[in-house]
Amino acid sequence: MERLDLLKAWVAGLYPDTAFEVEFAAADADFRRYFRVVLPDGVSRIVMDAPPDKMDTEPYVRVREVFAMVNVPAILARDAAQGFMLLEDLGRVTYLSALQHDEREVVHKHLLLEAVDTLIEIQRASRPGVLPEYDAAVLTRELNLFPEWFCAKELGQPLNFAQRQLWDAGVKALLPALTSQAKVFVHRDFIVRNLMLTPGQPGVLDFQDAVYGPISYDLVSLLRDAFVEWDEEFVLDVAVRYWEKARAANLPVPADIDAFWRDFEWMGVQRHLKVAGIFARLYHRDGKDKYRAEIPRFIKYLKKATRRYGELAPFYQLLVQLTGPDEDDASVDRVFSATRLASGKA
Structure with missing residues (x-):
């Protein structure tokens, strides 16, 4: 049956x-x-x-x-x-559809700040020993999806020896900064597709993979989305408002906003590398192409973040070697299109 x-x-x-x-x-x-x-x-x-x-x-x-x-x-x-x-049933209207239906910035900010309030409620309840640890081993396993599935399968460019050295240097710089962040409950996919527009606070879906890990992770998921992109000023504004609310709730965020923003961006590098690998794997292993077209957005996120910090320069150099020196969407799309045509995967 x-x-x-x-x-x-x-x-x-x-x-x-x-x-x-x-x-x-x-x-x-x-x-x-x-x-x-x-x-x-x-x-x-x-x-x-x-x-x-x-x-x-x-x-x-x-x-x-x-x-x-x-x-x-x-x-x-x-x-x-x-x-x-x-x-x-929490209804039919996801945050994604609500955001796409009304593109006014004031509406987007209102909805995202409601989501931020919900996120803080989850984080306030955090305690160790309840959810699996989001530790260095798990973070590294997720990072390795990038060379395995994005580089080798999506681009058809397995890392050579010199590129592997760049990769290893980037990971060596990144991981300690992530594992040193304060830990809270992490939804792990706190994105607008998993939030529902309901009376009162948003409905929260798809939480079964929750872990105990870096405090900035879920905010990155919310503000660096696959299907909705906001400019830097907007993202920074919402991130600052989260930071203010988190401090008021006595959550363990850095006392300095610049330090928190750095944590946010570095956490984003891990997540963007992972997501690019996952989206490539969904297509090449599982035959699901729904998310494949969104990979260039994450490559753009990665380039912007890794070029800002000298410690992450190995990642930026590697990304430039793989996809070219420009960071606008059009140039990244051209690289992907040319690669697919050459491999017969278009």
Whole structure:
């Protein structure tokens, strides 16, 4: 029986003798899919479909309890053996769609500051020993997705000896700065696609991979997005407002705003390298091209950040060798287009 048929049969068991409709709602980058169940009275529920041979729903259940201080979906029913979960429906409007619908800066800032308030609530509840550690080993494993999948697969340019030396020098400079940041609960994908426009505070989704790690990580996720890009002045303004709110909440951010901004940018370098690798892997390993076109944005983020700090110069030199000296979107896109045409991957 197909997964969708199994899902419908499971829902029918939850709502016997009830006519309901099932419609596709969303899909994650991994193997999870979400369906909306609409009941005769108009009430809707979300069903998570997580094939048990590929996904484990236990982390979702565990982190949902940890993040219960914010607006996360209630779990109404669960079948761990089949990989189904019935969830509260937080609506149809993501922050991404709301931001795209209304491009006024004042609206964007209002929504992002609401998200910042939610993030601070999560961080205020932080304590060690609850979530997995986001330590040097995990951060390094994520970094290595860049040479493995972006360089070798997306560009068809495995790092040569000299480039590997640049890479190693960049990692050696970057990692200590990340692991020395104060640690809090980290959602790990606190992006506008995973926030819902709901009454009161935003709804928070896709939190099952949460960890205990660097305090600047989730703010980077929010402000350096794959699908929405803001200018530097706007990002700095929201980052400063987060920093002020975090200090007022007694969160362990640096006392100096310049030090915090440096932490933010250096954390961004790790995340951008990881994301470029993940998006390349999704295409080349998993056949998913939804995110591939967004890779150039992260290369641009990387170039801007790594050229500002002398310690990160090895990364900048490597990026220039791989994608050219210009950092505007058009030039990066040209490099990617030429590479794909030459490899027959366009």
